Amino acid sequence: MIKVTTIPGDGIGKEVMEAGIAVLDALDLNFDFIKSEAGDGYFQENGNTIPEETLKNAKNSQATLFGAITSTPGERSPIITLRKELDAFANLRPIKSFEGINSLYNDLDFLVVRENTEGLYSQVESYGDKEETIAISERIITKKASERIARFAFDKAISDERNKVTCVHKANVLKKTDGLFKRTFYDVAKSYPKIKSEDLYIDAVAMYLIKEPRSFDIIVTTNLFGDILSDEAAGLVGGLGLAPSGNIGDNNGLFEPVHGSAPDIAGKNISNPIAMILSSAMMLDFLDENYYANQITTAVENVLKARKIATPDLGGTAKTMDLANAVIEEINKQT
Structure with a gap:
């Protein structure tokens, strides 16, 4: 049985997580979902944005599915903390x-590969004077992390049958x-002579x-630029x-939509679950469940192409689960 930690988070994170799990439940998978807490809502009740139990669950799972969180000013970011704790060094x-x-x-059809562990997101900051009128942030770049992300990008080019990797910098x-x-x-590009580098x-x-x-x-680049x-x-x-x-490490993967918690529409059940559903498909690819990943992707493509059911951001009036159920119907047609 594959263990998957699920972290709904705040706002529409809870809604899209429900939709994503519903789609995964429609597949013939042997998954154990471990629901865990993080985010501003958890902080308001417990004084901590992400508990140690959540980190432990994520480390002990083969993958983690993350919804969305509302940032808590002055507190550590749950998603950045998870990336660091899981050493999920490549953001796809x-x-x-x-x-x-x-x-x-x-x-x-292209891919952005972002180094996920350092750069300005290292969060090494300080004030340069007692009055706090000067703020200093350290931009940390190491050869080890740079080599690892470059090699990941070239390997991805080979596995995905792509022809070129572009390094973006200043x-x-x-x-x-x-x-x-x-x-x-x-230096890394020299080991991949068949892949064009620029x-x-x-x-x-x-x-x-x-x-x-x-x-x-x-495209392969540093954290903030990516x-x-x-x-x-x-x-x-x-x-x-x-x-x-997807956030990929050597031993674990962390997958998430990137739209945020959208508190202005939270609770209305009109959020678009497609990013979460596609993130779930990326997770299945990571777990070598490629057949089911392709089922989800094909179903999403068919639903979007038909334009019969769409949430407000896509020009329709459908609810979150309406769109998820349409994807599930398309999956059932494939079996």
Whole structure:
């Protein structure tokens, strides 16, 4: 039996988690779901954003499925804490167009690979004076982490039959940190002569994503740059409601939609569950349940293409579980 820790979190995280689990329950899987707590709601009751029991459950599971949390000012982020504790060093953000979705481009299919453990998200900050008028944040880049994420990106290119990896950086200004990241990328590239390698500045890529997004296959970059670029890229194909993600480590995977807890619509049951459902499919791929992952992906594509059932963000009036049930119906048609 495969153990999967589930963390619904706050706001619409609870709603999309319910939808995601319903879809997984429709498959012939031998999963043990271990429901765990984290987020601002848990903090308000217990004074802690993520309890040790949740971290223990995640470490003892083969994978973790995460909903969404509301940030608690001044407190540690549950998702960043989980990434660090699980050493989930690679964040994967697939950018794919879906037929039936009104988007800027209808033929995109590329992947953003983001280093997940360091950079400005290391959260090493301090004040430079007693009056707290100067704030300092350390941007930590190491050769070890840079090599690991570059190798992951090239291996992913091979496994996914992609042809090019683009290193994104700002080494002309951040000469030491991004200089190290860029040099390490090209050192790793020497071991993959059949995969084209290139590098571009972050500001140029931000423009090229709008003007020439078809030129990308796999983008590999540092933590903050990857966070920004992946959200920008999601806007090209319909928005965050369709954007899944995975955080991959050597021994565990953490999977989540990236749309946030959306407190303005929480409780109305109108949130789009597709990002969570697709994140569940990514989890199944990670767990070598490829057949069932493909079933989910095909079902989602068919539902979106038909446009018969859509939540408000997609131009419809359907409820969260209406869309999830439509996906389940499509899965049942395949069996």
